[in-house]
Amino acid sequence: MRKKDLLNQNMSLFEQLQKAKLEISRMRKEIALKNAEIESLKKKTGNCVAEIECKEQPKEDNKKSEELPQDVEYGAEIIGKIVVSATDYSNKLTAGGETKYRELVNLILGRTEVAKSDILSVISTDEIIDWKKEKINGIMENTLEYFESVMAQIN
Numbered sequence: 001m002r003k004k005d006l007l008n009q010n011m012s013l014f015e016q017l018q019k020a021k022l023e024i025s026r027m028r029k030e031i032a033l034k035n036a037e038i039e040s041l042k043k044k045t046g047n048c049v050a051e052i053e054c055k056e057q058p059k060e061d062n063k064k065s066e067e068l069p070q071d072v073e074y075g076a077e078i079i080g081k082i083v084v085s086a087t088d089y090s091n092k093l094t095a096g097g098e099t100k101y102r103e104l105v106n107l108i109l110g111r112t113e114v115a116k117s118d119i120l121s122v123i124s125t126d127e128i129i130d131w132k133k134e135k136i137n138g139i140m141e142n143t144l145e146y147f148e149s150v151m152a153q154i155n
Helices: 002-066 070-093 102-123 129-152
Strands: none
Touching: 070 102, 070 129, 102 129
16 A cells, blocks of 8 residues: 555656646746847837937037027127118018119128128127127117118118
């Protein structure tokens, strides 16, 4: 009877072993799937991190380019006003396809370029910002007066 008990115990242990081997096999497959999923997620997060870094770099570059010295920013603002004014006057002179005031348009455009150059010269000096603003304002006033004198020629 002892042999019979040993055989039954052996069969029971063998069945447990087989079940354990099946469970180990199932777990290995599951681990392989999870590892593949982890690798996939790592790639996705790596790509996301790379995208975020790429998106952040231009923002930093834009901040650097936006941080202009105060005098340069002011000069650019005044140049913009002068150019808009010159465009308005030029459009008035060439309204309806008019070409007889071509010389006057050229005078306005030429004075605009001179004003830009003068403003650049002021910005390039080592003077304080208040002095530069005063000079730039004077250039703008003189330029706008010049535009008015050109427009007075058509009346």
